[in-house]
Amino acid sequence: MSTEEHTHPPYMKIFGLLAAMMGLKVLVGLSSLPKPIAVALLITISFSSAILVAMYYMHLRFETKKLWLLAFIPFPLIAILILTVIQEW
Amino acid sequence: MTSHAATVGVPARQHEPELEGVYTVKLGMWVFLLSEVMFFTALIGTYVILRFANPDHFAEPGEVLSIELTAINTFVLICSSVTMVKAFAALQQGDQKGLKLWLLATIALGSGFVGVQAYEYYHLWHDGFVPVAEIYTAEGGPLYGSTFYLMTGFHGAHVTIGVFALAFVLFKAMRGSYTPQKLGGVEVVGLYWHFVDLVWIVLFTIVYLI
Numbered sequence: 001m002s003t004e005e006h007t008h009p010p011y012m013k014i015f016g017l018l019a020a021m022m023g024l025k026v027l028v029g030l031s032s033l034p035k036p037i038a039v040a041l042l043i044t045i046s047f048s049s050a051i052l053v054a055m056y057y058m059h060l061r062f063e064t065k066k067l068w069l070l071a072f073i074p075f076p077l078i079a080i081l082i083l084t085v086i087q088e089w
Numbered sequence: 090m091t092s093h094a095a096t097v098g099v100p101a102r103q104h105e106p107e108l109e110g111v112y113t114v115k116l117g118m119w120v121f122l123l124s125e126v127m128f129f130t131a132l133i134g135t136y137v138i139l140r141f142a143n144p145d146h147f148a149e150p151g152e153v154l155s156i157e158l159t160a161i162n163t164f165v166l167i168c169s170s171v172t173m174v175k176a177f178a179a180l181q182q183g184d185q186k187g188l189k190l191w192l193l194a195t196i197a198l199g200s201g202f203v204g205v206q207a208y209e210y211y212h213l214w215h216d217g218f219v220p221v222a223e224i225y226t227a228e229g230g231p232l233y234g235s236t237f238y239l240m241t242g243f244h245g246a247h248v249t250i251g252v253f254a255l256a257f258v259l260f261k262a263m264r265g266s267y268t269p270q271k272l273g274g275v276e277v278v279g280l281y282w283h284f285v286d287l288v289w290i291v292l293f294t295i296v297y298l299i
Contacts, residue, residue, distance in 0.1 A: 008178050015171045019164065022290075026160045029150055029298030039299055046294035050287045057174045057283040070119055074126040081130065085138060 009056045021049045118277040122284045125247075129288050132243060133295055136236045146230030153218050153228050154237075154297050155209065162205045163293045166248075169198035170286040173255075173279050180272050188267065188275070192259040195282065199252045206245050210238075237296060244292055247285050254278050 028041050055061040060071060140147050150156060172194040179187030213219075217226030220238040225231040258278050261267065267275055 008181075011171060011174050011178070015167065018167050018170075018290075022160065022163055022167065025294060025298060026156065029156060029294075042294050042298050046291050049290045053170065053283055053287045053290065057170055057286075058280055067116075067119060070116075070123065074123050074130070077127060078130050081127075081134060085134065 009059070009061070011056070014052055014056045018049055018052060021045050021052075112273060114273045114277055115280070118280050122280065125284065125288075129240075129243075129292075132240050133292070136240060136295065139232055139236060143230070143232055146232040148228035148233060150298055153213070153216070153233070156297050158205065158209060159293060159297050162202055162209075163289060165198050165205070166202050166286050166289050169195050169202065170283050172198060173282045177272070177275055177279050180267055180275050181269055183269050185262070185265065185267075189259060189262050192255060192262060192275075196252055196255045196259065199248055199255065199282075203245060203248055203252065206241065206248075240292060240296060244285070244288060247288070251278075251282050251285050254281065 025042055025045050028038055028045070031038065033041070054071070060068065172191045176188050176191035176195060179185075179191055213227075217224070218234050218237070219225050219227075220231070220235040222231035222235075225234050227234070255278060258274055261274060
């Protein structure tokens with residue numbers, strides 16, 4: 001068993017990253033950046049934060065490939081949902 | 090070898106039924122969380138479509154909702170995710186005292202989040218930002234109020250249920266029910282709690298900042 005298996009993920013580093021990303025989001029939201037740029041930045045930062053939480057706090061990074069597959073099932077379903085309702089605009 | 094056994098170097102759980110290398114309780118929680126992803130996607134998708142189809146019914150960020158207060162509240166929820174993962178790590182190392190203390194901290198932070206949200210709802214209601222068309226008097230229109238309360242209300246309900254679940258887990262922890270070999274209850278409640286935090290990270294961005 002390797003040494004790496006006895007260590008935990010860097011929880012506090014991830015916390016620091018999440019806090020920094022949250023602060024950055026607030027700054028972008030309150031800034032006077034053009035709306036499309038602000039929206040793109042906010043969504044990118046938001047989903048990056050979500051991925052960090054899923055990978056390290058929910059330990060998805062260390063789970064089996066089959067659980068990964070399970071975790072990604074909603075995304076094609078979400079794509080179908082979006083494509084279906086986007087016609088409502 | 091399962092991930093939790095790998096991190097503490099103890100034998101894998103001997104009697105816990107597994108499916109494809111994941112014990113069934115955890116697998117069940119993941120399946121439930123995936124259904125919750127669809128649920129919140131539907132709510133957020135509805136909001137996005139209504140927002141862009143009816144821009145006059147909505148206000149710009151900060152006009153009605155307090156970004157500063159909610160940013161602090163978001164930070165509180167992120168902190169609760171840290172305390173939850175520290176609780177699980179403590180249990181993996183057999184630190185029963187650490188498990189209880191970190192669980193207590195998570196409950197306190199989660200309760201604080203719900204309290205601040207209730208405070209926010211109280212003030213928004215008094216400012217005429219309500220989910221009822223007939224008495225809506227804030228900026229934008231009643232669609233704004235109803236979509237806001239629907240999304241944040243459902244999320245708040247999830248957080249409240251999570252606090253109760255954590256309290257139950259703490260109660261069991263105080264009775265010594267959890268060990269490094271028997272940590273399923275803490276792990277699945279932790280998964281739920283992190284999911285609730287993850288959803289709020291997205292919701293806060295879409296509802297308050299965009």
